[in-house]
Amino acid sequence: MTESAFPGLSQAVSTLRASEIRELLKLISRPEIISFAGGIPDPALFPLDAIGASYQRVLANPALAGEAFQYSISEGYPPLRDWIVGYLKTHGIETGPEQVLITSGAQQALDFLGRALINPGDRVVMSSPSYLGAIQVFGTYQPTFLSVPMDDEGVLLDALEAAFKQKPKFFYLTPDFCNPAGITTSLARRKAILDLAHRYDVAILEDSPYEELRYENARIPSFAALELQALAAPGSDGKRLVIYVGSLSKVLTPALRIGWVCADPALINKLVLVKQASDLHCSTINQMVACDIASSSHASQVAKLRKAYKERRDVMLETLERCLPKEVRYTRPDGGMFIWLEFPDSINGTELLAEAVKDIQVAFVPGSAFYATDVKRNTARLSFSLGEPARIREGIERLSALLQNKLRANRAA
Numbered sequence: 563m564t565e566s567a568f569p570g571l572s573q574a575v576s577t578l579r580a581s582e583i584r585e586l587l588k589l590i591s592r593p594e595i596i597s598f599a600g601g602i603p604d605p606a607l608f609p610l611d612a613i614g615a616s617y618q619r620v621l622a623n624p625a626l627a628g629e630a631f632q633y634s635i636s637e638g639y640p641p642l643r644d645w646i647v648g649y650l651k652t653h654g655i656e657t658g659p660e661q662v663l664i665t666s667g668a669q670q671a672l673d674f675l676g677r678a679l680i681n682p683g684d685r686v687v688m689s690s691p692s693y694l695g696a697i698q699v700f701g702t703y704q705p706t707f708l709s710v711p712m713d714d715e716g717v718l719l720d721a722l723e724a725a726f727k728q729k730p731k732f733f734y735l736t737p738d739f740c741n742p743a744g745i746t747t748s749l750a751r752r753k754a755i756l757d758l759a760h761r762y763d764v765a766i767l768e769d770s771p772y773e774e775l776r777y778e779n780a781r782i783p784s785f786a787a788l789e790l791q792a793l794a795a796p797g798s799d800g801k802r803l804v805i806y807v808g809s810l811s812k813v814l815t816p817a818l819r820i821g822w823v824c825a826d827p828a829l830i831n832k833l834v835l836v837k838q839a840s841d842l843h844c845s846t847i848n849q850m851v852a853c854d855i856a857s858s859s860h861a862s863q864v865a866k867l868r869k870a871y872k873e874r875r876d877v878m879l880e881t882l883e884r885c886l887p888k889e890v891r892y893t894r895p896d897g898g899m900f901i902w903l904e905f906p907d908s909i910n911g912t913e914l915l916a917e918a919v920k921d922i923q924v925a926f927v928p929g930s931a932f933y934a935t936d937v938k939r940n941t942a943r944l945s946f947s948l949g950e951p952a953r954i955r956e957g958i959e960r961l962s963a964l965l966q967n968k969l970r971a972n973r974a975a
């Protein structure tokens with residue numbers, strides 16, 4: 563059935579389209595399907611005991627419970643803001659609470675930043691591919707997207723500079739183990755990008771929800787940390803262009819809906835007003851619980867996740883190495899949840915998904931969903947965050963065999 567349009571929809575909303583792959587992905591909840599589609603945390607790893615104990619603690623104390631269920635300030639629950647400030651400090655980001663706004667997940671931070679920064683027709687630069695939720699939410703503010711392709715070290719500098727010459731509002735990227743490609747921007751590339759941003763006066767929107775999920779190699783300083791370091795050095799231009807977005811969704815649980823923006827206080831002040839106008843504040847009880855668990859068990863939770871997800875990543879990589887046809891390229895992420903496949907041009911990711919679900923009961927997300935412009939259809943995103951290692955191995959073996967057959971048939975045609 564075709565959807566009829568409700569009369570009078572705004573231009574911004576009428577351009578929103580349900581994804582062509584949504585129908586296919588509905589099938590993946592069937593138990594026989596081995597799904598690499600959902601880029602979500604494994605619920606078996608949620609710290610449910612700590613969450614339960616924390617809700618109980620608040621409810622058992624009438625004064626605390628009164629505060630927890632009352633209206634509150636838009637900036638966020640002060641102890642949680644303080645925890646975020648302390649956490650950022652351990653990552654080289656020296657900041658204060660006035661530079662932090664708590665949002666309903668990183669997604670709301672992206673929405674508010676779109677609202678605060680984009681006028682229709684403004685240029686916005688996106689790493690290509692990029693997080694689908696960012697493309698969607700910025701799209702509602704009707705920018706002109708400029709896409710910059712990536713290699714194994716991040717976006718290509720020549721293409722980024724060409725985009726910066728067109729005076730964009732900001733450059734969006736996920737520097738660590740990006741969703742969807744699993745690529746981490748190298749330190750050298752980060753420094754070069756930061757230099758370019760300061761040369762052309764372009765804000766960098768650094769979206770970093772996967773930062774803690776690192777399985778090998780040392781942490782690379784964030785753009786925010788590098789910029790603050792540079793600002794403290796003599797001869798700096800004094801501009802604070804990096805907007806850092808963080809989240810507790812991947813470490814604790816997405817349902818608490820806790821994210822944050824850390825940026826120049828002049829921007830934070832405006833974002834606080836946007837928050838007030840939008841939903842007043844985040845759920846206070848959830849902020850209290852998040853603060854409790856983050857304060858007591860962030861580090862142990864991170865250690866638990868790293869161990870579990872590393873094992874799954876390793877199994878997926880080993881199986882890809884052993885079985886995937888050599889013509890198919892794949893990324894080797896140092897962390898996060900995603901591996902990116904690039905097929906020869908003859909293979910279309912959406913068509914492959916339809917065949918994979920029907921014939922071998924394997925699902926993934928076709929890569930075409932992750933491009934703001936210049937769509938590459940011969941791509942796919944695999945997530946290894948859910949599922950037993952044995953099922954991951956089985957799914958990749960089946961997918962590799964399907965690809966082997968398709969490539970052989972293409973060669974024979």
Ligand SMILES: Cc1ncc(COP(=O)(O)O)c(C=O)c1O
Binds near residue numbers: 668669693741816820
């Ligand atoms: C790159 C990226 N940014 C932001 C988000 C949204 O996260 P949150 O749950 O904090 O809103 C996601 C979720 O998958 C993501 O992958």
